[in-house]
Each structure stands twice: as C-alpha cells, then as structure tokens.
Amino acid sequence: MTEQKIRNMEEFAALSGLSRPTVSKYFNNPDSVRASTRKRIEDALERYNFRPNIYAVNQNRRLTKSIGIMVPYLADPFFAEMARTIETLCIEAGFRPILLSSHGDSELEAENLESLLSFKPAGVLFAPLGRISDKAAIERFCRDVPTVLFDSNLDGMGEAFVGSDNASFVNQTVDYLCRTGEAPCFFEMRTPANPNANKRRMAYIDAMERHGQEPVVISIEGDGWGFEEIGRQGTHTALATNDFKTNTVLCSNDRLAIGLLAACYERGLGVGRSPDSALRVASHDDHPYSRFTCPALTTAAHSYSDVANRSVEILFEMIESGARCETRVETLFPAKLVVRASA
C-alpha cells in the first residue's frame, strides 16, 4: 500500500491507466467491466486505497445505496437496540445506514427529515415521535422518499407500518396476572407522546372487562424522556395516596416499571410472587435492562428482530421493485410473555 493520497476518482483512474467513467462503472458493479480492466483497477486499489466519496456518489446516483434510520430518542435503550439491529441488517444487505435521533423534539424531527431529503436515501425506516410529530412535514417527506414507519404508527403515513400488537402485549400480561393472582392496576403516564401507550391503556380496560374485573388506571404526571424518574416519583405519590387498589401493578412500559421498582425498594416494599411480597409488578417491552432489575421484570417482549427484519424487508422490496406499495400494509407482531421474578 503506497501512502500517496488520492484526491478523487479522476486521479485514481489516471493511475490505473483508465478513464474515470470506466472506474465509476467498476465501483457501481465490478462485473460490468472486462476482466482485464477489472484486474487493473483492483491492482491499483491494492496500491492506492482509493474509495469514491459516498456523498458525491449519492448526489448523482439515480438510486442510492443509502438508508435513513430515524428514531425518536436514541438514548432510550429500546430505540438504541432497535436502531442497532436495523443498522446491522442494512449493512449486511450492502446498504449504508445513516442514523438520526429526534431527541424527543418534534422540530428536530422535522429538521432531520429535511436533512434526509438532501441525503437522497433509497428509503427510510422511521419511528416517529407520535402525538407531537409535525404530521404535515412527515407527510410531505413520505411523498418524496419511500418510508416505512415502525414502532409508532401515524395514520396513513409512509408506505407501511411495522410494529407490535399492543393488544397482544396487554392481553398476555393481564391474562397471566389474573390467572395467577389479583387483577392488575394499570400504571402509566398521563400524556405520553407515543401512541402505543394509549392503545395499551385501552387494551387493558378491554382485557379487564373480559375478565369481569374493574379496571383501575393510575395516570401519573411527568414530561420528557426520563421515564424511570417519572415512574419512581409517580409510584411514591401513588403509594402515599393508596392508588394501587390491588397488590398487582401492570406498567405501561418497562422504563416506568424500573422507576416503580426503585420506589418500592426505597420504601422497603418487597416485589415478587412470594406470599411475603407486597406487590407483583409486570410490564411491557422487554427493555434491554428488564432482565437485570431486582427482581427481574416479568414483561411482554417485543420481537425486536421480527420488527426490524420485516421493516427492512418491506423497504428493500420497495426499493428493488422501484414501486411504492399499492396498499398501505400494517404489520403487527404479537408479544411473547417473559415470566421473571417480579410477577
């Protein structure tokens, strides 16, 4: 490997004794040039370590090999894990992912969409903020770029939606809890941005009615993405005012549950299935850390890989066929109940 730096494809082509477009053709598809030409390029490649500027390539290609990935809050381990999985799938398929986080801010979300537009991705995998999203901006974006929504659905936006079946999540946890002990109260944030939260509450009420039980919903205050702290404080309040009507709590999501467990521990309340425990706690998501709470959290698990795989699959199919989906398909994966020690 010579240390000589190559500025651009022109320079590299000259060193290979070829014209730039021929080299361009090679990088687009190595088999599209004659074997002898290919060898000359690859020999030069050994010596000079040149790579086309991906951004210049994107600017000119009719169809790029780039995929945009955007999540509402990357510092949430759920989305971090989701993004990681999707990124890996894209890389394996020969695409170049570009990852963006909205940081919980709808303006930044809209900004990011603008930025993605400039990037000219072949397609975008997008988990929107939800309620607070700038719907008009998203709709405009989706007209220009093939987009698959995941995790949070926005009516009619994007070519398809892939997510988890909130009813399946809640039915499984409620059924399990009712079968094995007292019926659960439902613990949630009052004004969640994420639309799944509302669906879960409604599914809880339905499920409780099916079981002939009175639903008890505890909606706690709190803004932002610090769900654990919101859950912790909300639990202290709820316990102080005796809001939990049974010894069983079903949390809307694992991050709230983590906060709830912390509050219980602080108050010396035992959590678990054993008779001397004060509370049973279950939740939804199978957050990466729910395996490590004390006690380990009983929860309904997303199938990370199913959601990631299917989202990517649908997007790749659209990209390859060059067509948009004729009808907007919504794919919902059922949850898998993971029984651990907390309930």
Next chain:
Amino acid sequence: MTEQKIRNMEEFAALSGLSRPTVSKYFNNPDSVRASTRKRIEDALERYNFRPNIYAVNQNRRLTKSIGIMVPYLADPFFAEMARTIETLCIEAGFRPILLSSHGDSELEAENLESLLSFKPAGVLFAPLGRISDKAAIERFCRDVPTVLFDSNLDGMGEAFVGSDNASFVNQTVDYLCRTGEAPCFFEMRTPANPNANKRRMAYIDAMERHGQEPVVISIEGDGWGFEEIGRQGTHTALATNDFKTNTVLCSNDRLAIGLLAACYERGLGVGRSPDSALRVASHDDHPYSRFTCPALTTAAHSYSDVANRSVEILFEMIESGARCETRVETLFPAKLVVRASA
C-alpha cells in the same frame, strides 16, 4: 407557503429574481447581502420553503459547518447520553452533527472514519473502541481531520483528549469504602477493550497499597458489550468459589455492577450499608440507570457535561482558529462521588 417544489438554488434564485451565487452568499451569511436583496430572498423563502442541499454544500465549502461524532457502542446508555449531550451542544453552536456508532467492531470503526472523510466535517469528536481499534487507520484519519478524542485515550492520536481521571474515580471510591467499612475487592472484566478499565485496576491497586490493604482483583471472563450479563454470571461464579475476600466490592464500571446486583438479588444476598446486608457494592461512571438499581448504586460520577463541554470547546476553538493544537493537551476531569444506598 406555496406547495411548489424547488429543485435547487438556481430555481429558487430565479424565483427571487437574483442570481444563484447571491442567494448562496445569503445562505452563507444573511448579512453579506444588501438589506433589500435580503428581503427579497426572505420573502421568497416564505413562499417557497427552499433549503440548500446540505451535502452539496459540504462538498464545496472550504470549511463545513458539520461535526462528526463517533462512539464505540451507541446502545450503551453511557455513550448514548454522551452523544446526545454533545449533539445538542453542536446544534446550539450552529453546527450539524452526524452521529456514528462503531457497534463494538473495529472494522466498522475504520469504515466510519472513511465515511466521515467523505463527509468533510469541520472536526470530529471521537471516542475510540480502545485496545482493538485500528490505530493506523485512526492516525491517518487524524492527519486529515481535526479530531478530539474523548472518553478513551489513544496515545498521541487526535489533537487533544478529554476524559475522566480514572485515578480520581478509584481513589474516591476506595477512600470512601475503606473509611466506612471493609476494604473493597475489585471486580472487572479480564480483557476489556476500553483502556480506562486498565487504568482503574492499576489505580485500585495503588489506592489499596496506600491504605495498607491487600488488593484483591477479581477478573471475570466475557466478551462483547453485554456487560450486565457478564457481570451477573461472573458474580455467580465468584460467589460460588468465594472470590470476594471482604464484604465490599468495587466494580470497574456501573454496567458490571448492575449485573452484580442482579446476581446478588437472585441469591438473596442483601446489598447495602446496613448491618444485615451481606455486601456493599460501589462502582464507577454514574451510568444513567445507576440511580434506579436496587439498591441505588454508590458510584463515582463522570461529569458528562464537563467532558462534553470541554471536548466541544477545544474542537470549536481549533475550527475557528483554523489551526491544529500546537501541543496535544490531555484534559482529565475528576469524579464526583455519589453516595447512594448500595455502599
């Protein structure tokens, strides 16, 4: 706002009744055009919602307004939080951050550097993988792009390093633990990629010797980035073979500690300061979740904001002055001991 779509600056300039370079000048600095010209552009902007293609801009600008941010593993909440903080600082300063994760893979790390090179960022904030990093690739990159390393230092690479003072972390935890009870054993991974881990072990040994205590290092096996699970299993092994020589454990980092706490809970071992607790556990990092473990984790906290602020500060100074640092400065921030319930 007219719905008419603008393809490029040429088209927008025509609609404004100006030449493209004038419009370009405006976007570069709105004050660099005459007030009347500016008004014409801004009026047109109201009606047509045009924005220059950021990637085309980057391709041509001598100095871009983009900042690369790269961390070793974005699904680790520590790095997620760090990245989020730095991103926010960059946005506030009028820069456009682009965030990349190495996903724990040194090849991807090198790939990402190549990608950043194409992106032509004004500068890069880079937390390398550490031991497994492709040093040659990083060195090449740093020659071309002003780079500030953070969190993990690599000798001589980048223009500056900003991180935390591992000795300060360990001294504070060891001092505190020795002062308040039995001297701690040190719990760590045998082959960590991150160089901070080695510094912490050495600092532990030093600190123990200063206290006239025999250091006990428990190095557990495990690969990858699933530190909690590694810590959990390692704890079970260590407890089974009675490796903890005292009732106090100091973990190399919080993620290991989270696993350790889970294992203790599984075994019914109480953790905390009270006389009936079997173990005291402390750690380092002040991971975003260490507030919510059961019991809450006593730990030495990074100053996230100090590290983020200083890294960004140094980089911006370099960018503004247009010069590289004359000497490579290493800034280390001391830890802040956060005493919670676990020790």
Next chain:
DNA sequence: GTTCAAATTTTACGCGCGTAAAAAAAATGT
C-alpha cells in the same frame, strides 16, 4: 452632473462523481 471608491452582484470555474450517447474495441459470423 461627474467622479471614484466601496459594496454588491454576476461570470466562470471547480468540487467529486453518475450516466446517456457516441466512439472504439472486441467478438462473431462468413
């Protein structure tokens, strides 16, 4: 009304590359 320097705008070219169409080369058939 003229002059001239300063501010502003335009011209012309470049960034690094993709791609259609034209040209050249190679392969095939006779």
Next chain:
DNA sequence: ACATTTTTTTTACGCGCGTAAAATTTGAAC
C-alpha cells in the same frame, strides 16, 4: 479478410452548490 453485432470505453454533460475574479451598481463627495 471483411462486415456485423455486441461489449466496453470515452466523450460530454449534469447533479447542487461554493467561491475567486470580473463586472456592475450604489452612493457619497465634489
């Protein structure tokens, strides 16, 4: 060996924009 077809390479132009240098406008002073 020559005509024809097919493949490969090159020419020429375009993508969306920055920027130095040239041309123009402005406006203040006389």
